Amino acid sequence: MRVVTVSATYGTGGSVIGPAVAERLGVPFLDRAIPGTVAQELGVTLEEALAHDDRAESGLARLLYGVMRLPSVTFGGVELYAPQTMPPSAEDFTFRTEQVIRETARTHGGVVLGRAGAIVLADHPGALHVRLDGPPRRRVLQTAAFSGVPEREARRIVAANDRARAAYVRQFYRADPADPGLYHLVLDSTVIPVPTCVELIVAASVSLG
Numbered sequence: 001m002r003v004v005t006v007s008a009t010y011g012t013g014g015s016v017i018g019p020a021v022a023e024r025l026g027v028p029f030l031d032r033a034i035p036g037t038v039a040q041e042l043g044v045t046l047e048e049a050l051a052h053d054d055r056a057e058s059g060l061a062r063l064l065y066g067v068m069r070l071p072s073v074t075f076g077g078v079e080l081y082a083p084q085t086m087p088p089s090a091e092d093f094t095f096r097t098e099q100v101i102r103e104t105a106r107t108h109g110g111v112v113l114g115r116a117g118a119i120v121l122a123d124h125p126g127a128l129h130v131r132l133d134g135p136p137r138r139r140v141l142q143t144a145a146f147s148g149v150p151e152r153e154a155r156r157i158v159a160a161n162d163r164a165r166a167a168y169v170r171q172f173y174r175a176d177p178a179d180p181g182l183y184h185l186v187l188d189s190t191v192i193p194v195p196t197c198v199e200l201i202v203a204a205s206v207s208l209g
Contacts, residue, residue, distance in 0.1 A: 001109025005117030011139030134190030
């Protein structure tokens with residue numbers, strides 16, 4: 001089963017390239033389904049899960065609150081959190097997100113977009129780790145063209161999302177998501193066409209066996 005993680009700065013087309021790679025490899029694309037599953041497992045609303053998800057474009061101000069794990073019990077060998085009146089902490093959301101990613105990669109394979117997938121699945125056999133990036137100026141222009149917002153607003157969106165996504169990785173994994181050492185393949189998808197990026201990623205994944 002093929003496993004690919006994609007770390008994408010804002011404006012590099014990760015939400016387009018990721019699904020295309022998954023389709024070519026015949027595996028699930030793990031993005032929007034992750035916060036939905038986490039919400040179900042923690043017994044919270046989807047909005048609450050999205051507020052702690054690094055791919056969400058809003059609500060990330062709550063990302064860094066709390067680091068204390070809730071008391072847990074063991075049921076059938078699986079660790080579950082006992083019901084509490086205190087809401088889940090940011091670490092709880094991250095822990096559950098990791099579980100969903102690891103279990104899906106193990107049982108079905110998949111293409112994981114964001115969520116520090118290269119770190120979470122660093123030891124997964126045969127997993128390919130990809131970074132999509134590009135100069136801020138070109139990412140701003142792509143965001144403006146794709147969304148139809150003015151360039152000034154696109155600049156604000158790109159900067160805000162870059163900060164939030166980097167903060168997620170630094171807070172929970174003490175790592176820099178821009179570190180090329182985390183990845184097998186780094187692509188500038190602001191100049192390399194999307195179909196070419198897809199072909200390169202698929203070929204690299206297949207070459208890993």
